Amino acid sequence: MDRRPSKTPGFWESTVGKKTVMAVSGLVMLLYLVVHMLGNLKIFFGTDEFNGYAHWLRTVGEPFMHYEWTLWLVRIVLVLAVVAHAVSAYQLSRRDINARPTKYVHKRKRASYATRTMRWGGIILGLFIVWHLLDLTTLTVNEHAVHGEAYQNVVATFSTWYGNVIYIVAMVALGFHVRHGFWSAAQTLGVGSAARDRALKTAANGLALLLTVGFVSVPVAVMTGVVS
Amino acid sequence: MKLTLRVWRQRNADADGAMSTYEVDGISSDMSFLEMLDTLNEELILRGEDPVAFDHDCREGICGACSLVINGDAHGPERTTTCQLHMRSFRDGDTIDIEPWRAAAFPVVKDLVVDRSAFDRIIQAGGYVSAPTGSAPEAHATPVPKPDADYAFEHAECIGCGACVAACPNGSAMLFTSAKVNHLNVLPQGAPERETRVLDMVGQMDAEGFGGCTLTGECATACPKGIPLPSIAAMNKEWLRANRKVSRG
Ligand code: HEM
Ligand code: SF4
Ligand code: FES
Numbered sequence: 001m002d003r004r005p006s007k008t009p010g011f012w013e014s015t016v017g018k019k020t021v022m023a024v025s026g027l028v029m030l031l032y033l034v035v036h037m038l039g040n041l042k043i044f045f046g047t048d049e050f051n052g053y054a055h056w057l058r059t060v061g062e063p064f065m066h067y068e069w070t071l072w073l074v075r076i077v078l079v080l081a082v083v084a085h086a087v088s089a090y091q092l093s094r095r096d097i098n099a100r101p102t103k104y105v106h107k108r109k110r111a112s113y114a115t116r117t118m119r120w121g122g123i124i125l126g127l128f129i130v131w132h133l134l135d136l137t138t139l140t141v142n143e144h145a146v147h148g149e150a151y152q153n154v155v156a157t158f159s160t161w162y163g164n165v166i167y168i169v170a171m172v173a174l175g176f177h178v179r180h181g182f183w184s185a186a187q188t189l190g191v192g193s194a195a196r197d198r199a200l201k202t203a204a205n206g207l208a209l210l211l212t213v214g215f216v217s218v219p220v221a222v223m224t225g226v227v228s
Numbered sequence: 229m230k231l232t233l234r235v236w237r238q239r240n241a242d243a244d245g246a247m248s249t250y251e252v253d254g255i256s257s258d259m260s261f262l263e264m265l266d267t268l269n270e271e272l273i274l275r276g277e278d279p280v281a282f283d284h285d286c287r288e289g290i291c292g293a294c295s296l297v298i299n300g301d302a303h304g305p306e307r308t309t310t311c312q313l314h315m316r317s318f319r320d321g322d323t324i325d326i327e328p329w330r331a332a333a334f335p336v337v338k339d340l341v342v343d344r345s346a347f348d349r350i351i352q353a354g355g356y357v358s359a360p361t362g363s364a365p366e367a368h369a370t371p372v373p374k375p376d377a378d379y380a381f382e383h384a385e386c387i388g389c390g391a392c393v394a395a396c397p398n399g400s401a402m403l404f405t406s407a408k409v410n411h412l413n414v415l416p417q418g419a420p421e422r423e424t425r426v427l428d429m430v431g432q433m434d435a436e437g438f439g440g441c442t443l444t445g446e447c448a449t450a451c452p453k454g455i456p457l458p459s460i461a462a463m464n465k466e467w468l469r470a471n472r473k474v475s476r477g
Contacts, residue, residue, distance in 0.1 A: 011471060013434075014430060014431065014434055014467075015430075015433075015434050015439075015440035015441070016430055016440075016464055016467050016468075017471075018440070019440060019441065019464075020464075020468065092440045092442075095398075095439055095440055096397070096398035096399070096400070096439035096440055096442065097398075097439075098332060098437070098439075099331060099332050099333065099398055099399035099400065099437060099438055099439030100330060100331060100332065100396075100397065100398060100399040100439065101332050102330050103330070104297060104300055104327055104330055105234075105236070105247055105325060105327060106297070106299050106300040106325035106327065107300060108300040108301070114442060114443065114444045114445075115397055115398065115442040115444055118442065180443070183443070184442070184443045186461070187443050187457075187458075187460060187461040187464065188443075188461075188464055189464065189465075189468070190461055190462065190464040190465025190466075190467075190468055190469075191461070191465075192458055192461035193458050193461060193462070194456060194458045197458065
C-alpha cells in the first residue's frame with residue numbers, strides 16, 4: 001500500500017503506540033484481577049475449600065500441562081504486562097512533564113487530578129505488588145509462612161495492623177486506577193465515542209467498585225472474625 | 229471598572245520573565261478583553277513604557293491568533309476566544325492574572341506572544357488533501373453522506389489557537405491534531421492520504437515535543453470551538469488502523 005515517509009516513527013516510538021501498550025497491558029492485568037478477586041472469595045467457604053482451590057491452581061491443565069506449568073504461564077504473562085505497563089507509564093510521564101517546563105503562576109487544582117492519581121496510584125500499586133508477592137507467594141514476610149496453607153497465611157497477614165493498612169490502601173488505589181484506567185484504555189484503543197461515553201464510564205465505575213469491595217471483603221472478614 | 233492586572237512580562241525568548249502589576253481604570257463592561265489590554269497599552273505608551281505584546285488578528289473569534297491564559301483558564305472564564313471575551317465576565321476591583329500559553333513546544337517570543345509554528349509543521353506533515361488545482365471541480369462529482377459532512381464540519385471548526393495545549397497538564401496537542409486528522413480522514417477527498425496523514429501528523433506532533441494524552445479532558449473544556457474529547461479516541465482508532473494497513477520500510 002502506502003509508502004512510509006522515513007521520518008514517521010515506529011509503533012513504540014510514538015506516544016500513541018506507548019499508550020496502546022499501556023492500555024493493553026493494563027487490560028490484561030485487569031482481567032487477571034477480576035478472576036483473582038473472585039477466587040479470593042472462596043475463603044468464605046472454609047479452610048479446606050480455600051486450600052484445595054490454592055492447590056488446584058497448581059494442577060490446572062493436567063494432564064496436558066505438567067504440575068504448576070499453567071501457573072507459571074500466567075505468572076510470565078503478568079510479569080511481562082507489569083513491566084510493559086510500568087515502562088510505558090514511566091516514559092510517557094517523563095515526556096508529559098517535560099512538555100510543560102514552566103508552570104502557570106495562577107494555579108488551578110482540578111487540572112491534573114486524573115493524571116496525578118494515576119501516577120501516584122500506579123506507584124502505590126507497583127510497591128504493593130512487591131509486598132504482596134513477598135507476603136503471600138514467597139511467604140518471606142508472612143507470620144504463618146507454611147506452603148500449602150494459603151488460608152492460614154491469609155489470616156496471619158490480616159491479623160497484623162500493617163498487613164491490613166497496606167492491603168486496604170492499595171485496594172482503594174486500585175479502585176481509583178481502574179476507574180480512570182478502564183475508560184482511558186477504551187479511548188486509547190479507539191472504542192470510545194460520544195454515544196458510548198456514559199456506558200463506558202458506568203462500566204469503569206462498576207468494575208472499580210467491584211474489585212475494591214471484593215478484595216477488601218477478605219481483610220474485613222478476618223478483622224471481624226468472620227474468617228479465622 | 230477599576231482592575232488590577234498581573235501580566236507576564238518577558239523581553240525576548242532568552243530573557244527571564246516575571247509577573248508585573250498594573251492598575252487600569254475606566255474599563256467598560258462592554259469592552260472585549262483585548263480592548264481592555266489596548267487601554268492598558270495606550271497608558272503604557274503615554275508613560276514611555278514598553279506596551280504589553282499579545283497576539284490578535286480578526287478579533288471575531290475565527291482566526292485563532294489570540295491566546296492568553298486568564299486566571300489559569302485558557303481564553304478566560306467563558307467558552308470563547310479571548311477576543312470574544314467581554315469585561316462583563318469580571319467585576320469591579322478584580323485582580324486578573326494574564327499569562328502566555330505554556331508548553332515546551334510553544335516558546336515565548338515576547339510577553340504574552342508564543343511561537344505556535346509547531347502547529348504549522350503538524351499541518352504540513354499531512355493536514356492537506358492532494359487535489360488538482362485550477363478550475364473548481366464539479367460540486368456533485370463526489371457525494372459526501374450528510375453525517376460525514378457534519379462530522380467533517382465539526383472538526384473543521386478548529387482554528388488552531390492552541391488553547392488545548394495551554395490547558396493540558398501535559399502540554400499535549402492531541403485535540404488539535406485529532407481535529408485536523410478527523411476533518412480530512414472522514415471525507416472522500418481525504419481518502420488517498422488517510423493512513424499517511426494520521427501517522428505523519430502524529431509523528432510530527434511527537435517530534436515537536438508535545439506531551440502525550442492522559443485523557444484529563446482539560447483540552448475539550450478549554451476549546452473555544454467545542455472540539456469534543458472523543459475526537460481523540462477517533463484519531464487513536466485511525467492511527468491503529470493505519471498501523472495495521474501500512475507496510476513499514
Ligand atoms: C506497576 C504498577 C502500575 C503503574 C506504575 C501504573 C501506572 C499507570 C499510569 C501512569 C497510567 C496512565 C494514566 C494516564 O494516562 O492518565 C496507567 C494507566 C492504566 N493502568 Fe496502570 N499502573 C500500574 C498498575 C496497574 C494495574 C495493576 C492495573 C490493572 C487493573 C492497571 C490498569 C491500567 C489501565 C487499564 C490503564 C489505562 C491505560 C490507558 O490510559 O489507555 N495498572 N497506569
Ligand atoms: S482544538 Fe480547539 S483549543 Fe485546540 S487549537 Fe483547535 S480550536 Fe484551539
Ligand atoms: S483574534 Fe482572531 S480568534 Fe481571537
